Amino acid sequence: MNCPQARPLIEAYADGELDAAAILELEKHIHDCPACALAWRNAQNLKKSLKQDSLFFTAPTELRRRVEAELRSQVETKSWWDFRNWNWLTAATTSLATACLALLLTVTLTRPSAQQQLTREIVSSHIRSLMASHALDVVSTDQHTVKPWFNGKLDFSPPVKDLAAQEFPLVGGRLDYLGGRSVAALVFHRNKHVINLFIWPAKENNSKPAATASIQGYNVIHWSETEMTFWAVSDLNEKELMEFVQDYAAGETVNP
Numbered sequence: 001m002n003c004p005q006a007r008p009l010i011e012a013y014a015d016g017e018l019d020a021a022a023i024l025e026l027e028k029h030i031h032d033c034p035a036c037a038l039a040w041r042n043a044q045n046l047k048k049s050l051k052q053d054s055l056f057f058t059a060p061t062e063l064r065r066r067v068e069a070e071l072r073s074q075v076e077t078k079s080w081w082d083f084r085n086w087n088w089l090t091a092a093t094t095s096l097a098t099a100c101l102a103l104l105l106t107v108t109l110t111r112p113s114a115q116q117q118l119t120r121e122i123v124s125s126h127i128r129s130l131m132a133s134h135a136l137d138v139v140s141t142d143q144h145t146v147k148p149w150f151n152g153k154l155d156f157s158p159p160v161k162d163l164a165a166q167e168f169p170l171v172g173g174r175l176d177y178l179g180g181r182s183v184a185a186l187v188f189h190r191n192k193h194v195i196n197l198f199i200w201p202a203k204e205n206n207s208k209p210a211a212t213a214s215i216q217g218y219n220v221i222h223w224s225e226t227e228m229t230f231w232a233v234s235d236l237n238e239k240e241l242m243e244f245v246q247d248y249a250a251g252e253t254v255n256p
């Protein structure tokens with residue numbers, strides 16, 4: 001993919017309208033192209049600022065009452081005999097408003113939720129990490145090496161655990177960028193399978209591990225605890241991935 005091909009896709013990606021294959025291609029390009037990476041960040045920032053509450057307002061009760069009263073009187077007077085009195089402009093405006101509302105509802109309802117969008121980002125980040133040269137920034141099976149490596153690179157300290165005894169050995173970690181923020185990615189193995197565990201500070205309450213999605217053969221499990229949010233993703237089957245999650249949750253955190 002080159003820049004002219006990437007640019008039109010960036011906005012669609014920000015709106016969650018790309019399929020996984022296109023996301024993969026685009027992310028690969030963004031990763032290597034500073035100009036498109038900047039365009040991508042701008043698209044994300046624009047989207048974020050459009051979501052701010054300050055852009056929405058609730059109609060005052062008085063206005064609402066008047067509109068409702070107006071609509072009621074329209075209905076009452078809308079008879080064949082009052083044909084000449086019928087305010088066509090109001091009729092047209094009302095129909096247009098109804099059409100706009102219907103369109104808005106359709107767009108809102110068919111748009112993926114923030115969670116779906118994040119899940120897709122997580123899967124594509126996992127797939128990208130499987131490509132050569134982006135799997136690990138720090139290669140180590142030693143949790144005492146991996147944990148301090150994150151110091152100063154993130155505004156939080158991810159709980160690093162080794163699950164070699166449970167046959168999920170830690171192989172390293174890297175920085176990643178998900179949902180508009182820098183996150184820690186811990187990489188574990190189970191036989192030939194790779195597990196990415198993404199961690200960042202939680203905004204939500206604690207939640208039990210739950211299988212969130214299965215996208216293109218990749219399973220995703222999400223949970224929150226100790227003020228951190230966790231997303232495990234792998235091509236491992238759901239049962240074994242859940243085993244990993246439970247072993248991880250029960251494991252001891254290192255204190256270097």
Ligand SMILES: [Zn+2]
Pocket residue numbers: 002003006029033035036037
């Ligand atoms: Zn480019």
